[in-house]
Amino acid sequence: MSLYKRKYQGQESPHWWIKLYHMGKVIRESTGTADRKQAQEVHDRLKASLWEQERLGVKPRHTWNEAAGRWLTETADKASHRDDEAKVKWLHPILGGLMLDEISLDVIARIKTARLKEGTPSTANRYLALIRSILKRAITEWDWLDKAPKIKLFKEPEGRVRFLTADEVQALLKELPPYLQDTFLFALLTGLRQSNVIELEWSKVMLDKAHVWVDAPDAKGRTAIAVPLNTDALALLIKQKGKHPTRVFTNAGKAIGNVNNRVWRKALKRAGIADFRWHDARHTWASHHVMNGTQLFELQKLGGWKSAKMVERYAHLSSEHLAGAAVRLDSVFVVGHKTGTEA
Numbered sequence: 436m437s438l439y440k441r442k443y444q445g446q447e448s449p450h451w452w453i454k455l456y457h458m459g460k461v462i463r464e465s466t467g468t469a470d471r472k473q474a475q476e477v478h479d480r481l482k483a484s485l486w487e488q489e490r491l492g493v494k495p496r497h498t499w500n501e502a503a504g505r506w507l508t509e510t511a512d513k514a515s516h517r518d519d520e521a522k523v524k525w526l527h528p529i530l531g532g533l534m535l536d537e538i539s540l541d542v543i544a545r546i547k548t549a550r551l552k553e554g555t556p557s558t559a560n561r562y563l564a565l566i567r568s569i570l571k572r573a574i575t576e577w578d579w580l581d582k583a584p585k586i587k588l589f590k591e592p593e594g595r596v597r598f599l600t601a602d603e604v605q606a607l608l609k610e611l612p613p614y615l616q617d618t619f620l621f622a623l624l625t626g627l628r629q630s631n632v633i634e635l636e637w638s639k640v641m642l643d644k645a646h647v648w649v650d651a652p653d654a655k656g657r658t659a660i661a662v663p664l665n666t667d668a669l670a671l672l673i674k675q676k677g678k679h680p681t682r683v684f685t686n687a688g689k690a691i692g693n694v695n696n697r698v699w700r701k702a703l704k705r706a707g708i709a710d711f712r713w714h715d716a717r718h719t720w721a722s723h724h725v726m727n728g729t730q731l732f733e734l735q736k737l738g739g740w741k742s743a744k745m746v747e748r749y750a751h752l753s754s755e756h757l758a759g760a761a762v763r764l765d766s767v768f769v770v771g772h773k774t775g776t777e778a
Contacts, residue, residue, distance in 0.1 A: 437482075438466075438474055450531070453478050455485065464500050467531020477532040484534065497579040499530040499538065505577070506569045522565050530566075535573055538566075540584045547589075556589035563588055596748050598719040603708055610702035614686040617671055618694060619716060621684070624668040626720035626738050629713050633691045635683040645669050649739070660739040725752045 437455060441448040448465070451474030455462045462485075466474040484496040503523045510516060529546055530538065543563070550559035563586050570583035599607065604623065608616050622632045631649050639648045649660040664672070675683050682690040695713050703711060717738070724734055735746045 437478055438471070441465075450474075453481060455482060464498060465527070465531055467500070467527055467529075467533070473532070480534065495579075496534045496536060497573070497577075499533050499535060500527075502535055502569050502573050502577075502579065503530075506572065509572075518561075519565060522562050526562065526566070535570065535580045535583075538570065538584065543584060543586055560588045596718050596722065597711055597715045598722040599708070599711065599715070601723075603706070604719070606706040607702060607708055610705045612698060614684070614691070615694060615699065615702070617674065618684045618691065619713075621668060621671050622713075622716040623720055624665060624671070625662050626717050626724075627662060628717060629694065633684055633694055636681050637683060638681070640672060640683060642669065642672060647672075663737070721746070721749050722752055725749045 437453060438451050439454060441450075441452045449469045451466045451468065451471060453462065453464055453466055453474075455478075462481075466477040468474050468477065481498070503526075507516070507520060507523065510519065513519065526546065529542065529549065533542070543566070546562065546566070547559060550562055567583075567586045570580065570586075573579040574581070574583060608620065611619060618632060621627070622629070625632075625647070627635075627647075627649070635647060639650070640646075641648065645664040647662045647664065649662065672683065675685070678688060679685045679690065684691055699713070703709075721734055721738060724737070725731070729737075731743065731746045731750060734740075734749065735743055738746070740746055
């Protein structure tokens with residue numbers, strides 16, 4: 436049967452699937468549609484393409500499904516692999532039944548419209564960038580495609596930097612339960628991302644050297660990070676000793692599964708803090724570093740950022756602290772020339 440409904444874990448797929456034989460191989464793939472007539476059209480296009488390849492020697496055409504599947508296989512080690520899987524799943528109803536050379540600007544426009552109904556332009560750009568990357572690889576590495584439409588991304592606002600003042604930090608800490616106080620404070624003191632804090636294990640802690648270690652697979656940039664600990668961070672770790680055999684931060688002796696929970700949100704509300712996410716603890720850490728004189732190149736190393744561009748968002752916070760550097764040129768060039776500042 437050329438068209439059929441696939442069953443998976445006892446459930447029937449809403450989409451029609453294609454089953455074809457080509458040059459001794461069985462081809463099975465989703466049409467991306469639940470409409471029988473549309474599914475038949477996808478089937479007929481694929482069958483005609485396979486006939487052209489076999490009888491006329493035409494260059495094989497490939498489907499979006501093939502390309503997306505190969506992309507996910509080849510990029511399985513990416514930190515954003517799960518995000519890519521979710522994006523491919525969302526795109527399937529629109530792109531699932533198309534050949535790569537059928538992805539036109541009109542199709543991209545449909546995707547833009549659909550994404551904007553569900554989220555922001557910034558989020559839509561993540562989906563568009565994934566499509567662009569897959570099509571580019573289909574051209575440059577797989578030789579599956581000769582050309583692709585030029586996909587323009589939406590203009591995005593400058594990167595969001597939301598950080599707490601020292602007083603706001605104290606107000607929030609007072610509202611958090613003890614286990615979240617310690618966990619959040621450690622994030623503020625080290626700049627580590629949420630998962631790196633709540634999943635931190637004793638095997639990655641070196642108390643004698645005042646360091647914790649983040650392995651490459653656990654770091655967003657896929658580069659291992661050695662995180663130096665100040666006195667306060669070190670004291671927090673020592674405080675956790677004996678609470679759990681493997682995990683550092685716990686709640687009632689059990690590993691913490693989620694910190695962005697109702698307890699966290701209620702504490703924010705009681706503290707009078709709005710528009711603040713757990714990840715903003717990293718912004719708070721970085722912002723206060725810069726305001727206290729840490730150079731951007733030092734911050735880049737401390738935070739494990741691969742690119743200096745990622746820390747430039749904090750540059751404006753150091754302007755008042757650069758005044759001391761500016762006065763170093765006093766009287767260097769202006770010798771015997773009246774500037775109007777003389778008494």
